[in-house]
Amino acid sequence: MTEEASDCASSSGEDKTEAGNYFVSNYPPFSFWGEDDLPCLESLLNSPEPGTAPLGLYYHIPFCRKRCHFCYFRVYTDKNSAQIRRYLAATMKELRGYAEKPYIKGRLPKFVYFGGGTPSYLSAQQLTELTDEMKAIMPWDETEEVTFECEPGTLREKKLEVIKNFGVTRLSLGIENFDDHVLETNGRAHRSGEVFRAYEFARSLEFEQVNVDLIAGMLEETEDNWKDTVRQAIELAPDNVTIYQMEIPHNTTIYRNMREEGKLTAPVADWPTKRRWVDYAFGEFEKSGYTVTSAYTAVKDPEKTKFVYRDRLWAGADMLATGVASFGHLGGIHYQNLAHIERYQEALEEGRSPLSRALLTTEDERFLRELILQWKLGQVHLDYFQDKFGENVEKRFESVLARLDERAFLKREDRILHLTRDALLQVDTLLHDFFLEKHQGARYA
């Protein structure tokens, strides 16, 4: 986006950052998931034949040192090691249960993802025991990628060695910003000194890929500070950088403060400014030889650096989710676990299901889900959808694509539709036009 365009846009009220979810992470929206479809998942798991889609495993660790002011996850900052052990035991009971189900039995994960919360909050010993047990239940012999999210301040050399040794190939560091004042103002637990130390350890251990996460538009972010953050991120020379635009969902500390002060607009940069900042960052990374591969990612070497988790998931893979509040997708059924740690643990300890809600998707919804998620890559391959779903995207979405054309958001090349950079930077706002009518305007929570 040009500065001129963004300045014009920023004068409009709707460009302000108001409370709510902006990021589209799945389809259909979560507000359509419910208890009614839980029996479908049970019967799928007990179906006589194992599934044939590639299988991934998501493992959720809900603990953090401190709650960030912009965090909208349910995280726990007060658990001691006995409580953590209880949680880990519950998750292993859950994984063992799945491994015995006919739909899963004998299948091995192609990718494993440790998310949170802060997976690196666990001690080196807890991580060793946990991953030994996970592999004993479901070996990682066919695993192409193991991703592990880290908060830089939780990493010591010994712990990083353990993380490398149990098989992590993609280490993801939640840096967010390099300025200590911005980090502190946003409630982050780490400071920049810990980032540099953790990064150096990680590089010395030769992880296959190191990703760094940044957020454009944190509290008190300024133009100059953002440019400096981008400069320092480039100097680190990560394999990938992932850049999110700050959103303020309702269950964040920032929103609570807004409500108390009677404010509708969040005290962070407006959307055009955040888009311009991401555009700037992408431009600087491109000058350093990186390639933009999605609305949020730039990659140093796209030939070598894959993101198996994202690419498989966005192409309809099965994902077995374990851990409190985690989201999974099996055989066309979305599901989520109980979102409160006590209820989740009690369910497993008492031999009950820890599931809270599910949605049996239709073939059409599965097509739309893949289409919506793949738009985030900035390109849609028409033949992929024709071959896999028998859907002619151009015909079905003629009027939506015409509107994108009117805004000069589309480029066509052979049988591929490309989003322009302007469009890519606001892709989450464009995706709703591809939703079924009944899902438009739905809550993303």
Ligand code: SF4
């Ligand atoms: S580290 Fe991540 S999960 Fe933990 S509180 Fe901060 S934003 Fe939330």
